[in-house]
Amino acid sequence: MSKPFLSLLSLSLLLFTSTCLATSSEFDRLNQCRLDNINALEPDHRVESEAGLTETWNPNHPELRCAGVSLIRRTIDPNGLHLPSYSPSPQLIYIIQGKGVIGLTLPGCPQTYQEPRSSQSRQGSRQQQPDSHQKIRRFRKGDIIAIPSGIPYWTYNNGDEPLVAISLLDTSNIANQLDSTPRVFYLGGNPEVEFPETQEEQQERHQQKHSLPVGRRGGQHQQEEESEEQKDGNSVLSGFSSEFLAQTFNTEEDTAKRLRSPRDKRNQIVRVEGGLRIINPEGQQEEEEEEEEEKQRSEQGRNGLEETICSLKIRENIAQPARADLYNPRAGSISTANSLTLPILRYLRLSAEYVRLYRNGIYAPHWNINANSLLYVIRGEGRVRIVNSQGNAVFDNKVRKGQLVVVPQNFVVAEQAGEEEGLEYLVFKTNDRAAVSHVQQVFRATPADVLANAFGLRQRQVTELKLSGNRGPLVHPQSQSQSN
Numbered sequence: 450m451s452k453p454f455l456s457l458l459s460l461s462l463l464l465f466t467s468t469c470l471a472t473s474s475e476f477d478r479l480n481q482c483r484l485d486n487i488n489a490l491e492p493d494h495r496v497e498s499e500a501g502l503t504e505t506w507n508p509n510h511p512e513l514r515c516a517g518v519s520l521i522r523r524t525i526d527p528n529g530l531h532l533p534s535y536s537p538s539p540q541l542i543y544i545i546q547g548k549g550v551i552g553l554t555l556p557g558c559p560q561t562y563q564e565p566r567s568s569q570s571r572q573g574s575r576q577q578q579p580d581s582h583q584k585i586r587r588f589r590k591g592d593i594i595a596i597p598s599g600i601p602y603w604t605y606n607n608g609d610e611p612l613v614a615i616s617l618l619d620t621s622n623i624a625n626q627l628d629s630t631p632r633v634f635y636l637g638g639n640p641e642v643e644f645p646e647t648q649e650e651q652q653e654r655h656q657q658k659h660s661l662p663v664g665r666r667g668g669q670h671q672q673e674e675e676s677e678e679q680k681d682g683n684s685v686l687s688g689f690s691s692e693f694l695a696q697t698f699n700t701e702e703d704t705a706k707r708l709r710s711p712r713d714k715r716n717q718i719v720r721v722e723g724g725l726r727i728i729n730p731e732g733q734q735e736e737e738e739e740e741e742e743e744k745q746r747s748e749q750g751r752n753g754l755e756e757t758i759c760s761l762k763i764r765e766n767i768a769q770p771a772r773a774d775l776y777n778p779r780a781g782s783i784s785t786a787n788s789l790t791l792p793i794l795r796y797l798r799l800s801a802e803y804v805r806l807y808r809n810g811i812y813a814p815h816w817n818i819n820a821n822s823l824l825y826v827i828r829g830e831g832r833v834r835i836v837n838s839q840g841n842a843v844f845d846n847k848v849r850k851g852q853l854v855v856v857p858q859n860f861v862v863a864e865q866a867g868e869e870e871g872l873e874y875l876v877f878k879t880n881d882r883a884a885v886s887h888v889q890q891v892f893r894a895t896p897a898d899v900l901a902n903a904f905g906l907r908q909r910q911v912t913e914l915k916l917s918g919n920r921g922p923l924v925h926p927q928s929q930s931q932s933n
Contacts, residue, residue: 481511481514481515481517482515482857482858484511484512484515484837484843484857485837485841485843486843486844487512487835487843487844487854487855487856488510488512488844489833489844489846489848489852489853489854490506490510490512490513490852490853490854490855491506491851491852491853492504492505492506492522492851493505493506493507493646494507494643494644494645494646496640496641496642496643496716496717497716498529498641498715498716498717498718498719499529499714499715499716499718499719499720500525500526500528500529500530500715500718500719500720500721501523501524501525501526501529501531501611501718502523502524502718503521503522503523503524503643503716503717503718504521504522504523504524505519505520505521505522505631505643505644506519506520506853507644507646508620508629508630508631508644508646508647509646509647512854512855513855514629515821515855515857516621516821516822516823516855516857516879517619517620517621517622517629517821517879518617518618518619518620518621518821518823518877518879519538519617519618519620519631519644520615520616520617520618520823520825520853521615521616521618521633521643522613522614522615522616523604523612523613523614523615523616523718524611524612524613525547525549525604525605525606525611525612525613525614525718526606526611526612526718526720527606527607527608527609527610527611528606528607528720528721528722528724528725529605529606529612529718529719529720529721530603530604530605530606530718530719530720530721530725531603531604531605531717531718532603532635532636532637532638532640532717532718532719533554533601533602533603533635533636533637534601534602534603534633534634534635534636534640534717535599535600535601535602535633535634535636536596536598536599536618536631536632536633536634537598537599537624537625537626537627537632538598538618538619538620538622538624538625538631538632539595539596539597539598539618539619539622539624539625539796539797539798539799540595540596540616540617540618540619540797541593541594541595541596541616541617541619541794541797541799541801541877542593542594542595542596542614542615542616542617543592543593543594543614543615543616543801543825543875543877544588544589544590544591544592544594544612544613544614545590545613545614545615545827546590546610546611546612546613547589547590547606547608547610547611547612547613548587548588548589548590548606548607548608548612549587549588549604549605549606549607549608549612550585550586550587550588550604550605550607550725550727551585551586551588551594551602551603551604551605552582552583552584552585552586552602552603553583553586553596553600553601553602553763554583554600554601554602555583555600555759557759558583558759559583559759560582560583582727585727586763586764588764589766590768591766591767591768591769591803592764592765592766592767593764593765593766593767593786593791593801594763594764595763595764595791595793595794595797595799596763597624597793597796597797598622598624598625598797599624601636605721605725607724607725615825615875617799617823617877618631619797619798619799619879621879622797622798622799623798624796624797630644630647631643631644631647634685635683635684635685635717636684636685636686637684637686637708637710638683638684638710638713638715638716638717638719639682639683639684639687639710639711639712639713639714639715639716640683640684640716640717641683641716641717642683643717682709682710682711682713684709684710686708686709686710687709687710687711689709691705691706691709692705694708694709761792761793762791762792762793763791763793764791765786765790765791767784767785767786767801767802767803768784768803769784770782772784775921775922775923776923777810777921777923777924777925779807779810779925779927780806780807780810780811780923780924780925781804781805781806781807781810781812781866781871781923782804782805782923783802783803783804783805783812783922783923784802784803785800785801785802785803786800786801786802786803787800787801787881787882787883788800788881788882789882794881795881797881798879798880798881799877799878799879799880799881800820800877800878800880800881800882800883801875801876801877801878802822802875802876802878802883803874803875803876804864804872804873804874804875804876805871805872805873806831806864806865806866806871806872806873806923807866807871807925808866808867808868808869808870808871809865809866809867809868809925809926809927810865810866810871810872810923810924810925811863811864811865811866811923811924811925811926812863812864812865812922812923812924813863813887813888813889813922813923813924814834814836814861814862814863814887814888814889815861815862815863815885815886815887815888815922816858816859816860816861816862816885816886817856817858817859817878817880817883817884817885818858818859818883818884818885818886819858819880819882819883819884820858820878820879820880820883820884821855821856821857821858821878821879822855822856822862822876822877822878822879822883823853823854823855823856823876823877823878824848824853824854824855824856824862824864824874824875824876825852825853825874825875825876825877826848826849826850826851826852826853826872826873826874827850827873827874827875828850828871828872828873829849829850829866829867829870829871829872829873830847830848830849830850830866830867830869830870830872831847831848831864831865831866831867831871831872832845832846832847832848832864832865832867833845833846833848833854833862833863833864834862834863834864835854835856835860835861835862836860836861836862837857837860838859838860843860847867848872848874861888887922889922890922892914892915893915893916893920897911897912897915900914900915
């Protein structure tokens, strides 16, 4: 009787503990979004590299903890190469300025591109050694680029001006099986830490682990030697010994030492002298490339996993005026990229919206039904107003280029461009089918008597509220007053 009783007691304690932990975790998660005040955020940390700059926002900001995301802004100089890296969190990248090429390494996908390369033979003659790789894609200003969780990618600036991009890492995404700490794993180089605010606790745990006593003297000595070698470099290969890497890749030890990049001072963005020698995607016509990608998308449903993953379109331009989903010639335009227009976003569970407001243009009060959103100002200036469930304005301030504002789910928000210049901004959303509800549309869809009793309005006022003015969410104050 005692053993079953103890087993039952142990199980009860386990369930009780798990329930308490789950309840506590759920409480902590919900508590993150109890925001009485929202701030416009700017980057808190910067890493200068040989050929560029990396800037990050502190993920411990209450606004970012509420949204469950982290952000990175990268500036890559001409001929700059952002080294191959990956993250357990899905990434959505927007190209603010410039152009370039990007390469993703998708597991199980064939290397369908080959390029002849010269090598010196023992007899002194030049021989062609083919180099094969997966597809390389072009991108340009206004493109949204989707990077799935755990997929390594590299970026190269083949233009004449600095390439500027902002990346959202969805650290709370279901694909991230770790915690909400933003992590970027570099396959090479000696990158500097990009989110130092989250590294202190990890370093403390690492030091405690290596301070534990080792039972045998010889084992301790060998461990110390390996540990000293592995202290050099910050890429994932830096943690392996040169001897082990040489055995694994069947290469010379000098090559293995270079893979560890122990004393590389260039950080995560390096300069490519003479330009990158790869198959030039500029030789492909953009129209043909888009048609091919569209054809591949249409075949995904019947060609199996390889076609679905290997041939998915990963980018879409949302800044072209002709691409606008909503347009008002006086107020501005709105373009949306979601899983309907870019199917890969269904796997990332993310979407984006590009908004351009002309001078004094207004994006009327609205809220995101099923997503948190992050508003990043690309150009210009304006004013943003955000109201919570208690009717309090948690944010009512001017915003300018480079600032970030978090809008929690269901909080009502409205934006207006300044009098001197327009306002151009990007909105990241934490749902691939983010839905928006506009206050104006709600009024139009509500019976007149309901509005009259709810707000104490006369019939004439209700009619004016429902039928007068602009029918869309984009409003210009002058045209609105003229219509009245």
